Amino acid sequence: MTINTASSDFINMNLRQMGATDIKAIGSKMHLVTFQLSDTVTVSYIYNITRKDKFFLQRCEPYAIIKGKFADENEIVDFIQKDISAFRNAAKSRNYEKFSSIGKKLTSMVANVEEMFLSCNVQAELLDDVSSRLDSIDLELKQIIQLSKKL
Numbered sequence: 001m002t003i004n005t006a007s008s009d010f011i012n013m014n015l016r017q018m019g020a021t022d023i024k025a026i027g028s029k030m031h032l033v034t035f036q037l038s039d040t041v042t043v044s045y046i047y048n049i050t051r052k053d054k055f056f057l058q059r060c061e062p063y064a065i066i067k068g069k070f071a072d073e074n075e076i077v078d079f080i081q082k083d084i085s086a087f088r089n090a091a092k093s094r095n096y097e098k099f100s101s102i103g104k105k106l107t108s109m110v111a112n113v114e115e116m117f118l119s120c121n122v123q124a125e126l127l128d129d130v131s132s133r134l135d136s137i138d139l140e141l142k143q144i145i146q147l148s149k150k151l
Contacts (some may be wrong), residue, residue: 007049007073014077018084032060035084041091043084047076059083063103089151 008031012023015033022034034044044061055070057079067083070076090096116122 007053007055010073011047011055011077014073015080018081033080034061035087037084037088037091041087041096043087045080062100064107065103086151 005028008025008028012020012031012033015023019035020033021036022032024032026032029049031047032044033047034042036042042061043059045067046058046060048056050056050069055073055076057067057070057076059065059067067079070079090099093099
C-alpha cells in the first residue's frame with residue numbers, strides 16, 4: 001500500500017498556518033496535532049490516512065471525541081479550522097473549565113461502560129437504572145442547548 005504523503009504535507013502545512021504549535025508523525029499514516037490556544041487551553045487531534053486516501057479524525061484534548069471520516073484534505077482542514085475557531089471563542093468563557101471538566105467526565109464514563117461491558121457480569125436491573133439516568137441527563141442537555149443563547 002502506498003501512503004499519500006502529499007496529503008499529510010498539505011494538511012500539516014495548513015494546520016501550521018492556522019497556528020498548530022506541534023505536529024508529530026506517528027509512522028506514515030497517523031499525525032498528532034497540537035494547538036496551544038492559551039496557557040490553560042490546549043486542543044489536540046489525531047488524524048489517520050486510511051487505505052483509500054480518506055481521513056479519520058479524533059480530538060484528544062481538551063477531551064476525547066471521535067469526529068469521523070473525511071473524504072479529502074480540504075474537508076479535514078476546514079473542520080479543524082472551524083473547531084479551533086470555536087475553541088478560541090469558548091476559551092474566553094468564564095465556564096470553560098467547567099465545560100472541559102464535563103467533557104472529561106463523559107470520556108471517563110465511556111471507558112467505565114466499556115470496562116463494565118467487557119469484564120463484568122452486571123445485573124440487568126443495574127444496567128436499566130444506569131440507562132434511565134443517562135436518558136435523563138441526555139434530555140437535560142438537549143433542553144439546555146435548546147434554551148441557551150447561541151454563539
